[in-house]
Amino acid sequence: MISWRKEITIPANIETVWKLFDIDQIQRIMPNVVEHKPIDIKEGVVGSTYLQTYQEGKRKESYIVTDIEHEETDVRKHHKIEFTLAKVFHIQAAYTLIKEDDNMTRFIYSGNNEGTNFLGRSLLKLGGTKNNEKVVNEFVELVRNEALKNN
Template sequence: MKQWTKEIEINAPIDHVWKYLDGSLENMQKIMPQVVSNEPVTVTEGMVGSIYLQKYKEGKRVMEYEVETLDYLDTPNEKKMKVGFTLGGMFEITAGYELVKIDEGRTRFIYTTTNKPLKWFVKLFLLFANDKVVVDFVERVKRVAENGEDN
């Protein structure tokens, strides 16, 4: 299993950043443009255990998978969400988003993702995996949150 964690400071209020992670499909697509659908299947009180059917477009191919909320916290000074899903029967993936209020106009964003191969032959792919996708993602969240909704 591989794990990557990246942290970045965003010059935007915590609630503004949170809406891209825990908001509408339209807001989610601003930071995850490949997500084409995110439909609730089961929504639980407190969110942990909620399941969404998500569709993700990679090139011309659309993959569909269930995303489960594994951890959830929404307070004025700290917000967290961790989700997990299995991609193509090949990888078990988790993504954790944590926001910490620095002050009224600044937020610390910590993104942690894990990738566990489910088949012996895909373990080779992880040998060459790097953090480029993770770095690109946190930088995109920062850019979108700081530059407003027009991205």
């Protein structure tokens, strides 16, 4: 299993950053997600499911994303999802925003990726933590850059 936790400070209002995670804005911070359709929306968000399609090059992969944690207050926003990719990886990812002040937000991106079978575990070992760190760093920088565009 590979786990990650990356924390940065974004010089933007917490609401500005949080809006980037809205269903109609998600492609700004996840450009490879070419489709994100609600399947079953639950009151209170937790348990809601979405059909998400990810494209890398010519390869497209669709999977079901489930909301497993959700909190939304004036000073803290938190959302955690999980999905199984290609029957090979079980992924959980959490996005947490903490209001430092009116124009400063702490963004914490954490999660884990676990191989569901021999192939998945082998691929994670081959991919290594360096590649995962690169993906995580690129994601938090994209969130920062998109938030600053709205500031």
